[in-house]
Amino acid sequence: MITREECEALDAGDELAAIRDEFTLDDREIYLDGNSLGPVSSSVKARVDEVIEDQWARGLVRSWGDAGWMAQPTRLGDRIAPLIGARAGEVVVADTLTFLIAKLVGAALELRPDRHVVLTDVANFHSDLYIIEAICARAGRPITLRAIDRDNLDDELNEDVALVELTQVDFRTGEALDLKGITKKVHDVGALMLWDFAHSTGAVPLDVEGADVDFAAGCTYKYLNAGPGGPGFMYVREVWQGVLKNPLPGWLGHARPFDFELEYEPAPGMQAFVTSSPSIIALAALDGALDVWNRASMDQVRAKSLAMTDLFIQLVEERLPNVFEIVTPREHDRRGSQVALGHPDGYGVIQALIERGVIGDFRAPDICRFGFTPLYLRFVDVYDAVERIVEVISTGAHLDQRFAERNPVT
Numbered sequence: 001m002i003t004r005e006e007c008e009a010l011d012a013g014d015e016l017a018a019i020r021d022e023f024t025l026d027d028r029e030i031y032l033d034g035n036s037l038g039p040v041s042s043s044v045k046a047r048v049d050e051v052i053e054d055q056w057a058r059g060l061v062r063s064w065g066d067a068g069w070m071a072q073p074t075r076l077g078d079r080i081a082p083l084i085g086a087r088a089g090e091v092v093v094a095d096t097l098t099f100l101i102a103k104l105v106g107a108a109l110e111l112r113p114d115r116h117v118v119l120t121d122v123a124n125f126h127s128d129l130y131i132i133e134a135i136c137a138r139a140g141r142p143i144t145l146r147a148i149d150r151d152n153l154d155d156e157l158n159e160d161v162a163l164v165e166l167t168q169v170d171f172r173t174g175e176a177l178d179l180k181g182i183t184k185k186v187h188d189v190g191a192l193m194l195w196d197f198a199h200s201t202g203a204v205p206l207d208v209e210g211a212d213v214d215f216a217a218g219c220t221y222k223y224l225n226a227g228p229g230g231p232g233f234m235y236v237r238e239v240w241q242g243v244l245k246n247p248l249p250g251w252l253g254h255a256r257p258f259d260f261e262l263e264y265e266p267a268p269g270m271q272a273f274v275t276s277s278p279s280i281i282a283l284a285a286l287d288g289a290l291d292v293w294n295r296a297s298m299d300q301v302r303a304k305s306l307a308m309t310d311l312f313i314q315l316v317e318e319r320l321p322n323v324f325e326i327v328t329p330r331e332h333d334r335r336g337s338q339v340a341l342g343h344p345d346g347y348g349v350i351q352a353l354i355e356r357g358v359i360g361d362f363r364a365p366d367i368c369r370f371g372f373t374p375l376y377l378r379f380v381d382v383y384d385a386v387e388r389i390v391e392v393i394s395t396g397a398h399l400d401q402r403f404a405e406r407n408p409v410t
């Protein structure tokens with residue numbers, strides 16, 4: 001049996017331990033939901049304050065130029081690029097993830113005018129499915145969208161396929177898909193590959209360049225900690241820039257927005273994918289949030305993430321044999337940075353845990369989801385969280401009648 005002292009020793013040897021002090025966290029709580037909404041860091045508060053007080057309050061409209069506001073979408077894209085293995089000039093920050101998927105699907109279909117099939121995962125995040133379906137229906141030619149079992153991808157890939165869109169880490173199960181292997185298979189039939197990195201960015205090391213990825217998009221409010229509703233980012237491989245057209249063009253993607261020309265001419269590079277005014281305060285929060293990432297390498301983050309998820313799985317198996325189904329894959333290369341535990345009363349388990357200060361979340365139909373975020377979690381937090389799960393199960397707290405009906409946000 002693993003002891004709490006062993007976990008304390010792991011914390012004492014943790015190179016990332018000091019970064020926790022950057023974040024505002026309630027020490028009575030254990031926050032295992034950073035995969036849904038990351039906490040606020042002091043550098044976020046400082047940067048937002050600076051942008052409001054100095055740039056907005058004093059500079060007013062001049063700050064669009066003087067404070068570099070116009071350049072923020074591409075400047076922040078360049079700051080995110082190393083986290084996904086992209087080069088400077090290949091990432092832009094704009095909109096939110098669902099909108100960016102719409103732009104990329106719409107644009108990619110234009111690059112394969114002779115093909116009529118789009119493949120995605122039937123277990124994908126619902127927002128991806130809704131928006132891809134809507135864009136396919138408005139493509140200007142008949143497109144068949146197939147939401148498939150991703151394990152059958154090989155059977156579905158053929159020369160009718162224009163585009164494949166997959167989420168790299170499954171939001172429910174935490175399974176990580178093979179970025180390079182799948183992208184290669186898709187390219188082998190001449191199709192294009194779009195990855196959703198919602199649960200990947202800041203969670204697992206990514207190498208879009210090495211994997212030859214065409215397009216990707218992700219959000220910044222999960223593992224990057226940029227705040228609720230923080231902007232999304234999109235990646236377009238350099239070879240597609242200037243070829244791929246923004247299907248939702250607007251003035252801020254124009255080569256000369258202040259010439260007010262009647263004809264649209266895209267700006268060079270990723271700026272062309274900006275449609276409208278960037279949300280400067282939200283971008284300031286992202287800018288501050290990324291400062292924390294200067295202190296950690298993705299390899300360090302990954303090593304600690306795997307150690308934490310291994311520890312959690314082992315403790316659950318030791319302390320709660322046969323209570324939960326461990327849904328998340330055991331193999332390291334197939335695991336993101338969360339652990340999903342299946343339980344028929346999963347909603348009640350999560351609610352009872354939240355009442356005891358352990359914040360996870362529930363995903364229908366029966367998944368208790370726990371996110372492990374190495375920048376601010378300790379190994380003792382993992383230990384203590386399992387203690388409280390043991391308490392909930394052994395007292396039957398999860399079976400309380402109050403949990404028979406679900407809240408709108410789970």
Ligand SMILES: *Cc1c(COP(=O)(O)O)cnc(C)c1O
Nearest residue numbers: 096097098125167171196198219
């Ligand atoms: C969180 C998440 C989104 C969220 O999209 P928004 O448009 O930013 O609300 C999309 N896709 C996946 C897979 C997600 O996990």
